Amino acid sequence: MHMELSQQDLLSLYETMVLIRRSEERLSRLFADGEVPGFLHLSIGQEAVPVGICAALQAVDTVASTHRGHGHALAKGVDLRGFFAEILGREEGLCRGRGGSIHVADLRVGMLGANGIVGGGLPLALGSALAHQVRRTGGVAVAFFGDGAMAEGVLHECLNLASLWKLPLIFACENNGWSEFSPLERQFAAQLGALGHAFGIPAVQVDGSDVEAVRAAATRIIPLARRGDGPQILECKTFRWRGHYEGDPQKYRDAGDLADARSRDPLVVSGARLEATGIPAERMRTLERAVETRIEDAVEAARLGREPDYAAAAADVYTQAAAGAHG
Amino acid sequence: MHMELSQQDLLSLYETMVLIRRSEERLSRLFADGEVPGFLHLSIGQEAVPVGICAALQAVDTVASTHRGHGHALAKGVDLRGFFAEILGREEGLCRGRGGSIHVADLRVGMLGANGIVGGGLPLALGSALAHQVRRTGGVAVAFFGDGAMAEGVLHECLNLASLWKLPLIFACENNGWSEFSPLERQFAAQLGALGHAFGIPAVQVDGSDVEAVRAAATRIIPLARRGDGPQILECKTFRWRGHYEGDPQKYRDAGDLADARSRDPLVVSGARLEATGIPAERMRTLERAVETRIEDAVEAARLGREPDYAAAAADVYTQAAAGAHG
Amino acid sequence: MRLRLPMYIPRLRQALMAETRYGMAINRALADAMQADASVVLFGEDVAAPGGPFAVTRGLLAKFGPERVRDTPISEATIAGAAVGAALGGLKPVVEIMFMDFVTLAMDALVNQAAKAHFMFGGQCSVPMVVRTPHGGGLNSGPQHSQCLEAWFAHVPGLKVVVPSNPADAYALLRAAIADPDPVVFVENKTLYSIKGELADVPQPVAIGSARIARSGGDATIVAYGASVAAALKTAAALAADGIEAEVIDLRSIQPWDERTVLESVAKTRRLIVAHEAVTAFGVGAEIAARVSELAFAELAAPVLRVGADFMPVPFARSLERECLPGEADIMAAVRRSLDWKPNARIKP
Amino acid sequence: MRLRLPMYIPRLRQALMAETRYGMAINRALADAMQADASVVLFGEDVAAPGGPFAVTRGLLAKFGPERVRDTPISEATIAGAAVGAALGGLKPVVEIMFMDFVTLAMDALVNQAAKAHFMFGGQCSVPMVVRTPHGGGLNSGPQHSQCLEAWFAHVPGLKVVVPSNPADAYALLRAAIADPDPVVFVENKTLYSIKGELADVPQPVAIGSARIARSGGDATIVAYGASVAAALKTAAALAADGIEAEVIDLRSIQPWDERTVLESVAKTRRLIVAHEAVTAFGVGAEIAARVSELAFAELAAPVLRVGADFMPVPFARSLERECLPGEADIMAAVRRSLDWKPNARIKP
């Protein structure tokens, strides 16, 4: 179906998925211990989507993310220490402790931010794609959004405008079947593909638990957007293992649905594939341990981090001290 | 293609179209003479759409209109004197001179108002349809909207929600090919029918210059919505003869486009059809003169009307005097 | 009808004045209103089957069925717009916007449609709808989940705005809002959902636009609303230990607001502090300060002082958020500044 | 750089200080900014081929091509949101929302995204975008095409808000807004588009946040912005005939606003009237009145008075709209009230 990846490439995808999985598992424990302020939305079970897509991106490319954005951030290569420090609310955080999990951003690597507004990333990505087009950067923009976001009117506006302007924009839907506590079938009456079709935007559906499949699809369609063919839709069917947020008891979800979700573990899928390539089990364990070490290092650094600087925050409402008073 | 109308029915449709045409022509002259404050958006050339659709409605049914709403208002049966008095800014106006052309409403006949916000009528109509459904009124709601409004996100949200909730809602698109000064092809990348299809909403396209065709389609689909089959789309291809607003020199429009528009005059189409039924020319002229007389009467009454009552307006910000002060 | 309770029957009083959480008081108000009036319907994101993101609408779907209690997709513009149409169609919709930050997506329906229909259509119709929405920080939810935007709505003729500070008011004001013929923005401070307070079996009605004197005093007036009322009351208690008696007024309604009660208090205390969680600049306090500074110019012994959030998006980290949002200490400092104000103190620009 | 013109060369002065309409000054600012900086792009409804609904962007498509000057569909939320993304991507978008009433559809992008990105991302990036939008009545456009909603934006930390009152300021403030690294809401009063004023060939820059003393005087201060500046100046001229010298301050920027200039004036005149076209209640004037009442408490000889639109949606009919919107007579009445104010006048609640 798609071209074979080298063992090395596959391993690298696997490694990033492990990084996301272990980071979020670590965050879950930190959250339970009261070390993470605010909400925490984990993407465990969905790792193949950001990893597969970001593997097909270049440094110049940009991504706009969602409230469930850890995977997008890590796959796009944000600084790991800055990532943990942000979520723990430290001065050393990517956003100096002002944003938290739901606003993790690292503009240096083209990660335009997680977003607290469902659908909020769509027009941002569209604007970013416009910048790529006008400035001829050769880049594309990716808008990640969930199945729940499909109900927001802004999706429609963005499909239309992206199509009219032939923008280098990838609509990357992470369809995990849930909007918070409500299942997709009570949230959205259309198929994204049909919708794209109406706007003349090609759409591909892919198994979002299979990182190779996601990467293959992304690798096929992103160059189309890049060369000026206009926007592309990539819908990834995926599974949310955890609650909507940490602490969500998921009473609305029956055991069958949860079991279904866990039956397709992207790590297991890729792990098996790797095993089949004859990779030594030891090499896998080494890789996993190396990832865990990096994470522990980042967590420790974050814990030792400073309280965010309030005066600096107050001075950062505008880019430079404005004349006059604000109140 | 559609069932034959009796001469009497056809005449009645024709009469309402004449009422709209002559009313707007009269408004155009009053506007040129400085008697109409504000903007004026005329629907000359588009009369068959509201007349054909409203002919298939019942008294309980409701319509939400647009900035180009005179036709919807008159076809739904608003009071003619109140209509002119409103547009001339008189106390006797339907809205006591507070709304004007762009806000003409007559709740008594289920006309929920012209609307200054493009797309603004869509969720209003959806809510009205919800009320019909919950209160089991047996009614349906109609959302009139232009082709330009299709780009607003709220259309998407309303298609989705109406489909999910199987609301008795008619999406009535008046596709005249123009959004103000911009042609449809630079405004919208999709076909409405395909969009409806994506949401599982049946869509019909019809010649919006042929009142019989519009009525026939409306008569076919409105009962479906009424009996609980859910929302329906009726797209009417029509022509805007005048500028976007009165005073618009239409420099953006070439002569061919204007000639095209005028080549399909709903009055001529229906007039010819009536003639073919053997109706005496005299009867037609009598009808026209009667309409003109009604209009002149309404204009005269409006001219003699009072200045709107400012104190009454100030007291009408809320339904009843609220405790305390507002500022 | 309110039962007057003889104070010498404490057991009965207990029974009739049960402790209820703020969130549950709202739940009961919704249930009672729906019971009393079949035209009241509820819709919003996750309000039906899941019972609401803050469990405020729990049980209502089971009680009133899927026709009247509905989950919507994530479509705030249409939730609000549909409420307007439903209200015009004879229903009394109560809709929820999950966080006040998301009203940004529903402003057209609220401001251009709901607020204006009664006036703009010459009084032909009313728009009896309620938008419930939680505002405020304190949960480290960050810049896009913590805003207090009620000043926007107070600036729009045609909308009413209420912000209850306790369970009894939450109940009574929600009933009043649902009964009101006009659109009401009903603002719930998220940190209040779990606080407890007394709620009578037959609760006393509260009129929209009427403030409540939460504590009497003659030395200074503190006007507050929502979560800031508790902070004001704590401040007043601390001041009382020093022999200073602050009067605390719980505004309850922002639009209309109870000018008379505030002015009467200021006529007595000659000092006014306005406290709210919203950003100070261009906030609700500005209107109150401006109005009282005008009408009570001669009575004021010190300038009206305002306490609100610092001028920044509500930051995420605990220490940042705590410092940004106003608290007891800020209200205390303002009261002290007011009391210490010297008539010939001259603050240079 | 500003050319200092020798006043004895009137012909040269004429040449360099041509009369320009407000709308054309904006057009020229756009053209000059686009000429100077290839990253400036323009998009909005009917701004390109049709040249803008008020002809403000006429000719720019021809000059700068379809890549940089674009017509959009009717999608306000996405226009504003795309501007944020484009700004993050290295462009300097200037977008148009055709009437300020339609910003109701674009609030999320402006308030939750544009305003917060710089702060919320820890200063990593800026959002150099401008939203141009016309506000105000006077054209009998009715309740949904006449609103002045600038107070909303002034309440949002992270946004800047400017409202020029004349062609020279329109030019200079638009250049400043485009050059500014932060999001600026640039508000144009529709009735001003056709007014004429001088605009130098090399116009003097104006800093956002700096007010302008439009007329000097020692008896009372009138602070105004936008279209109300002309009314204030006319009022001042009429007062001068009676020997009363009012100082008129054109605020120009609402957020930030030039507190210092206002306080300095009030220190001199001891009387302040704030005038704007927006609804008085919870409007921009409330903040200015509250702030000055606090900081200049000891200096004020009379309460700060506010003049704004009456509390209602802007009505359609000519007589209604005229009566609703504030004018010279209202400003005059307020100045007189201020001047006549007796120290022991006591207004009962």
Ligand SMILES: Cc1ncc(C[n+]2csc(CCOP(=O)(O)OP(=O)(O)O)c2C)c(N)n1
């Ligand atoms: C505009 C807006 N409305 C509502 C919410 C509350 N909310 C946060 S996540 C969410 C569900 C999103 O579902 P989906 O897009 O499928 O993403 P997932 O959580 O499944 O990753 C909702 C309703 C929000 N953050 N923003």
Ligand SMILES: Cc1ncc(C[n+]2csc(CCOP(=O)(O)OP(=O)(O)O)c2C)c(N)n1
């Ligand atoms: C939300 C909003 N955006 C923009 C406008 C300005 N406007 C008024 S009519 C119009 C074009 C509408 O085109 P269409 O929907 O096709 O209706 P038509 O005028 O052709 O009847 C525009 C852009 C508006 N009134 N409301």
Ligand SMILES: [Mg+2]
């Ligand atoms: Mg989902």
Ligand SMILES: [Mg+2]
């Ligand atoms: Mg059209």
